[in-house]
Amino acid sequence: MEKILTLVGSFCSSWREDLEKVTKEFIKESVDGLVGNRNQIAHGGSVGITIGSMKRQYENVVKLIGFVEKQCAGRSLIGKS
Numbered sequence: 736m737e738k739i740l741t742l743v744g745s746f747c748s749s750w751r752e753d754l755e756k757v758t759k760e761f762i763k764e765s766v767d768g769l770v771g772n773r774n775q776i777a778h779g780g781s782v783g784i785t786i787g788s789m790k791r792q793y794e795n796v797v798k799l800i801g802f803v804e805k806q807c808a809g810r811s812l813i814g815k816s
Contacts, residue, residue, distance in 0.1 A: 736758065736762075736763045736766040736767050736770075739754075739766065739799070739803075740754060740755060743803060743806065747806075750806045753806070753811070754802060754803070754806070757802055758799060758802070761795055762795045762796075762798055762799050764795075765791065765792040765793075765794075765795035765796055765799075766792075766795070766796055766799060768788075768792055769789075769792045769793070769796060772784055772789075
């Protein structure tokens with residue numbers, strides 16, 4: 736998640752701050768978990784993830800993409816529209 740925050744922050748520091756606020760818990764955990772599992776599998780390891788857990792992670796990553804899309808479109812993530 737840190738790489739995503741760094742990238743977003745390179746466009747606008749307030750975007751990073753807003754994204755950190757809306758992704759504090761579940762979304763951050765989902766992104767980090769999905770990346771960790773991907774890396775483990777890519778390097779020949781095994782992971783003990785259920786389809787339900789993977790589905791939740793995927794749904795949270797889709798939410799993250801929606802947040803970044805809103806930022807790029809000029810819409811606020813916090814409070815107003």
